[in-house]
Amino acid sequence: MSSQTNPSARNDVAVLLARVLGRNRAWILAHGEAIVSEEEAATFMSYCERRRTGEPIAYILGDAGFYGRDFLVNEHVLVPRPETEQLVDETIAFIRAPMRVLDLGTGCGAIGCTIAAETDAGVDATDSSGDALDVARENARRHGVLDRVLFHKGDLAEPVKGNRYDVVIANLPYVPTSRLKKRPDPTSFEPREALDGGPDGLAVYRKLMPSLPRLINEDGLVLMEAAPPTIEELAAMLQAALPTFVIAVGNDYSGLPRYVKAIDRRSEGATYRSSGV
Numbered sequence: 315m316s317s318q319t320n321p322s323a324r325n326d327v328a329v330l331l332a333r334v335l336g337r338n339r340a341w342i343l344a345h346g347e348a349i350v351s352e353e354e355a356a357t358f359m360s361y362c363e364r365r366r367t368g369e370p371i372a373y374i375l376g377d378a379g380f381y382g383r384d385f386l387v388n389e390h391v392l393v394p395r396p397e398t399e400q401l402v403d404e405t406i407a408f409i410r411a412p413m414r415v416l417d418l419g420t421g422c423g424a425i426g427c428t429i430a431a432e433t434d435a436g437v438d439a440t441d442s443s444g445d446a447l448d449v450a451r452e453n454a455r456r457h458g459v460l461d462r463v464l465f466h467k468g469d470l471a472e473p474v475k476g477n478r479y480d481v482v483i484a485n486l487p488y489v490p491t492s493r494l495k496k497r498p499d500p501t502s503f504e505p506r507e508a509l510d511g512g513p514d515g516l517a518v519y520r521k522l523m524p525s526l527p528r529l530i531n532e533d534g535l536v537l538m539e540a541a542p543p544t545i546e547e548l549a550a551m552l553q554a555a556l557p558t559f560v561i562a563v564g565n566d567y568s569g570l571p572r573y574v575k576a577i578d579r580r581s582e583g584a585t586y587r588s589s590g591v
């Protein structure tokens with residue numbers, strides 16, 4: 315991989331060096347003559363070697379940016395993606411008074427912690443991975459929302475059975491099993507439990523659907539992220555589960571259909587202003 319022909323590699327190298335030296339990238343570019351210590355050089359080379367194997371930069375650095383905040387990440391959690399920020403935007407636009415929000419498959423807690431930090435909402439967050447929940451709890455502590463995000467280990471909404479929510483937001487695994495990437499693709503370093511959506515990519519969402527009518531308040535909002543080719547089918551599944559709700563598809567920053575939302579007819583057009591649909 316030549317840094318002269320691969321702009322991503324050039325950028326990654328600058329990011330890694332900036333972290334090792336405790337400087338920003340502009341400083342790195344302006345100080346090509348700077349001398350680094352042997353220790354700094356050794357750390358930098360070990361980071362570059364890890365990157366060469368395909369390991370995501372976020373795992374090497376131990377953090378990833380999401381909605382303007384830094385989140386601790388490691389090999390137990392998916393690296394939060396920019397497209398997921400759209401679902402957070404939708405939620406923030408919808409929240410009027412203190413509301414109850416359910417974040418299903420919270421991973422590093424990026425969605426739940428951001429909503430708690432940006433609004434007055436109380437959040438329940440679930441994940442089947444105890445290791446992921448440890449990371450999410452640490453992120454809630456870092457962002458000062460540990461008292462408003464309750465973490466629950468278990469399958470989908472099982473741990474919060476009996477509760478009802480104003481917003482249910484889910485970024486569950488949605489990669490069809492046959493499309494999971496192998497090394498050295500960076501996604502192959504992420505937990506399979508965070509990516510594998512079964513044969514058609516919708517197995518986990520399909521399992522969730524029957525519980526939705528008992529989870530969501532009748533004037534609530536449901537948001538689900540998935541892969542562009544499966545969005546229409548996910549929209550049909552959601553419509554079947556919540557027949558009185560209006561279903562719409564939202565695009566990501568690249569203009570690709572990325573999420574489905576279900577909103578009660580009475581909420582639509584009230585104070586709520588959708589950001590992307």
Ligand SMILES: C[S@@+](CC[C@H](N)C(=O)[O-])C[C@H]1O[C@@H](n2cnc3c(N)ncnc32)[C@H](O)[C@@H]1O
Nearest residue numbers: 392394419420421441442443469470485487508
């Ligand atoms: C695609 S990752 C999303 C993580 C995070 N919400 C985000 O947007 O960055 C999916 C998460 O769902 C969790 N998960 C997978 N199957 C689950 C299940 N049946 N019940 C609860 N969580 C599950 C995984 O452990 C993983 O943390």
